[in-house]
Amino acid sequence: MSAHTDTIVAVATAPGRGGIGVLRLSGPQAGAIAARIAGTLPPPRQATLRHFRDVRGEVIDQGLLLYFPAPHSFTGEDVVELQGHGSPMALQLLQQACCAIGARAARPGEFSERAFLNNRIDLAQAEAIADLIDAASAQAARAAQRSLDGELSRRVQQLAESLIQLRMYVEGALDFSDEDVDWLGDQHLSAQLGAAQAQLAQLQREAAQGRRLREGLNIALTGRPNVGKSTLLNRLAGADVAIVTEIAGTTRDVLREHLNLRGLPITLIDTAGLRDSEDPVEREGIRRARLALEQAELALFIRDARETFSDEDQQLMATLPAQLPRLIVHNKIDLAGLPPQRCERQAGVELFISAVSGQGLDLLIEALHRFAGLQDGAESAFSARSRHLEALARCQHHLDQAAARLQDRQLPELAAEELRLALEALGEITGRFGSEDLLGRIFASFCIGK
Ligand SMILES: Nc1nc2c(ncn2[C@@H]2O[C@H](COP(=O)(O)OP(=O)(O)OP(=O)(O)O)[C@@H](O)[C@H]2O)c(=O)[nH]1
Ligand SMILES: [Mg+2]
Structure with missing residues (x-):
């Protein structure tokens, strides 16, 4: 059982004002401290209405008192919950009162840590609490x-x-x-x-x-200049984050946007279009683009749907990191007069979309879910x-x-x-x-x- 001899206290509810606010105590002195504050200790696990008082006996708040004697508590130690009003000031006074009579302010995660150390939960479960x-x-x-x-x-x-x-x-x-x-x-x-x-x-x-599901997916936008990489980033982000112009070679810096695409967290990375350039600034942008590709987990190879898929495309794709999975995205179908579509060809999955009109974006998002293993209905088990x-x-x-x-x-x-x-x-x-x-x-x- 617990080797802890000290009793910890913390406000368990989110900071700020609210209907109720919960103060939680855990450790060998939890019961004694709560008894000082609330008069007497109620029977275990029975919600009881009490006045909560400071060390001088002045009432700070009133609310429910809950007592969970060891080992039948979250931490495995004696635990007491004071469920008062969600007043930041009242909660602070209550915590001060607890500390004045022997408790210590808890460190982040300390209740879960004690639950782990007392074998109430294992480490993966403790992490799952934070993830939830x-x-x-x-x-x-x-x-x-x-x-x-x-x-x-x-x-x-x-x-x-x-x-x-x-x-x-x-x-x-x-x-x-x-x-x-x-x-x-x-x-x-x-x-x-x-x-x-x-x-x-x-x-x-x-x-x-x-x-x-938790950490998301790093997805890089790549392709030749002017194919609509930045336009797609802006469209998916729903905001004007990247500069878009009709001039080839607009993007130089690597831009990262954290997005949530219907439940799938991703970091979408916009990069400079790949081509041979004499401009030193653009060359630096391309060098950075290649570095960003090294760290990505998936590349969206964007191209202009009006042009036929050529050897030049093949050659450019061959310069991407060999192990990097890729989806080919034919953009600007509004100009090409093509319908939105998803197909599987030799080179892999190909999508036909328009970053400007939004056609085919559903298919793209679905393809990303599929890549992440989150098909419709099928959910990650844990x-x-x-x-x-x-x-x-x-x-x-x-x-x-x-x-x-x-x-x-x-x-x-x-x-x-x-x-x-x-x-x-x-x-x-x-x-x-x-x-x-x-x-x-x-x-x-x-x-x-x-
Ligand atoms: N009609 C139409 N125009 C598009 C579409 N996507 C991009 N464009 C236009 O194509 C031009 C280039 O778009 P950008 O998003 O800057 O292209 P980029 O690939 O980021 O280009 P660089 O940053 O230079 O590599 C802009 O004028 C966009 O408005 C599309 O789906 N349809
Ligand atoms: Mg761009």
Whole structure:
């Protein structure tokens, strides 16, 4: 149970004026402090109307008092909630009164941190609380709620079970290595290993999708000058952010706009049109455009729909970073007299749109959702963070190493060690192997009172 001897206090409701305001206390003194402020402590979990008084006995506010004795509380410690009016001044006076009789103001995320340290929730669930609070779309909120419910943790745990089985098998084989039986050449082992790798790959895909809902997608607009990149940025942003002119080579600086496209958070990056130029300013713009492309997760290759798709387009596309996925967007269909359309050709998905008239923008947004794995109706099962994906990538590395060791049947001890490291990487997600430093960083990003 909790090793904390101090009692923390914070306003749990959002800052500002409101109908109600909640002050929350957690720690061994929570009950005693609340009893001083409210007279007596009500029975556990029973809302009771009380006057709240300062140390001199003067009434500050009145409201409901709720007492949750340990361990049946959010933090696992004694918790008291004072639900008064949403008056910033009354709440401040109440908090001061609590601090005058032994409480300490909580750091950001400290309630969640205590809940984690007392095993009420794991680390992925604690992060999901922050993600739910910060959710910018209904989909992101639902996904965060599923992670808070433990969906991500359950999936990680299932994979961990598979790895534990594997590890037991390999370590068992080590014990019998003097015997004639070729344990490590066993079909069963390679099948189990293959299944674990597939399970991990599936989890990585879903976690990547869960992360996109939270962290969004970096999408770069690229193509030759004057094809309508900046016009498209302005159109999707619904504001005049980038300069648009009919002169080729207008955009020089890299512009980043954070947008929410029907629930999908994206950063749309407008860049200079790509061409050979003698102008040193434009050349610098193009150099920066190429740098921005290196960091993007998707390129929208914009072109003028009036021109036929030529070798020149092909050549220009070939200069984009090789691994960068791309959608080809034929713009200005209003001038070309073409209908909006989505088609799949050899070069990939192609869209026909007009950034000026808005035709085809629905198709474009749908294509971006599809790319992010958010098709209509199909939602990400749970929210995830970069930290989780990094841990899964480390797990994959060690699992692949283990597979290689088992394949060449040399040094099975090393295979067992790689499996142990793979499990350790998974443990970081739920916090079993988290360092203090990691915990500090995660909870510091929470808001106060959570
Ligand atoms: N009719 C029509 N005109 C468009 C469309 N998209 C862009 N334009 C026009 O094309 C010209 C160039 O647009 P920009 O958005 O500046 O093109 P850009 O690709 O950003 O060009 P650079 O910054 O020079 O690389 C402007 O005059 C726009 O009004 C479109 O869909 N239809
Ligand atoms: Mg431009």
